[in-house]
Amino acid sequence: MVTVLYLFGFERIGVAVSDIYFVDPHPLEGQEGAERGVRLELRRLEPGELKGSIYSSRPITVDRPLWRVDLLESVSGTPGSFDRTHHHPGIRGWEPGRRVFDERLSQEPLKWLGERLADLEGVLDEAGAGRDEVTPADVTGLRERAPEIVETVARLLETVRAAHPAAPGGAEAATSVRASWL
Template identity: 55%
Template sequence: MLAAFGFEAMGVVVGDMYFIDPSPNEGQETPERGVRLELRLVDRAAPQGSIYAGIPIAFSRPVWRVDLFGSTESPPGTLDRAHHHPRFNGWEPGRRHFVPELSADPLSWLAGELADPAAVLARAGVDANEVSEADKTGLAAAAPEIIAAVKRLLDGVRDGELAPAPAEPVAAARTGWL
């Protein structure tokens, strides 16, 4: 499942994920599943045709990522691998940052981050002129809706409805939109 929240120059995308071999980090070799949220820049083009034509919209380059993941060997709903990537290098995320508050109370931690988009963007190295004040205000105002979407997806993963394992054994896999 994918949920998207768009503003003028940035947006948030949220989706369920499953990884067979998620990380080269020692102690994290087993599969993991959960919910990923990314703050991305948004590109919007002119209508392709008449004034009534659809408008191409792209949630392009990610600038910040939150992975609310748990090992498949842990009880469902356990977020023992929850982390975030405060910065990207192009399309590649930086290292995983584990924050105790993120695992303990992920929705409250995430709400706090979304309430201060300027700080998130500054840590991500995004030029202050790249995103308008209206975008930052809009993101902060939409935080409760975004948190609600994340909660719905987390509930779906916990209940086994989302982030399914591949149907057949594979050596490496990643399922989900993000």
């Protein structure tokens, strides 16, 4: 399995999307076993100074997460079930808060995601992040690009489901695995 990272950048905020496969060494009850799917995070972006001429590449830092959505399914379950799909409305530093399972998110994950991405201020309020984290250009840019981001997530979900469900690198018996950019 080769993990993929997509990054949509705006002014001070970015949306990072990656496929993910993991086995939690300390799962919650009912959450045992391998999971796979797509993770999306709102991240702070920091542009760096040019390191050369005006034509040089600009360093970019993809910094701390502000919000996370995990469109996951149990590997042993039915593809399309979204039986492990959840979001983390709050993140402290680099650690996600508790998993929040939302019935609508599991029933219509792409529609739910599109609506949330189009409401950046609402997402930040729910996450407990200040609106000073973003600019009006971030709000507008994300709202305009939300359909494209949702299409990217949908394509990546199809790719994940089409792949063999076994663990990456033959780690089927492992008690702790994480294969993802995010």
